[in-house]
Amino acid sequence: MVGDIGDRLKDMQAAASDLLNFVGDMETDAYHALPHADRMGYRAVKNALIELGEAAKTIPDEIRRRYPEVDWKGFSGLRDMIAHRYFGIDTSKLLPIIKTEVPGLLSAV
Numbered sequence: 001m002v003g004d005i006g007d008r009l010k011d012m013q014a015a016a017s018d019l020l021n022f023v024g025d026m027e028t029d030a031y032h033a034l035p036h037a038d039r040m041g042y043r044a045v046k047n048a049l050i051e052l053g054e055a056a057k058t059i060p061d062e063i064r065r066r067y068p069e070v071d072w073k074g075f076s077g078l079r080d081m082i083a084h085r086y087f088g089i090d091t092s093k094l095l096p097i098i099k100t101e102v103p104g105l106l107s108a109v
Helices: 005-023 028-037 039-056 061-066 072-085 091-108
Strands: none
Touching: 005 039, 005 091, 028 039, 028 091, 039 072, 039 091, 072 091
16 A cells, blocks of 8 residues: 555545535536536536545554444445446445535545
8 A cells, every 4th residue: 555544645635625615615507517518527527426435445444443433334335336347437426425424534644
């Protein structure tokens, strides 16, 4: 593993902040238009979610237990789903995660 746990937490903080800065105030219709209207923005959202999940995989159980409100396993699994499903991602399921789960994760890290 490159870096230490502090580095992974910083990675998570950066990815979560990017997600909230990019998508946080976006209306649902605008978000769903991303894949077609703003291809770069859409890819940025996917990349940030992948980075978040990849870093979440490295968080030790001791820290996971300290913050049970964070769905560590869910973020890790989301990373795998996004990274391996490429074109078959149901974006309607990502917006609620970004708006409801990411702020709690950001508070924890």
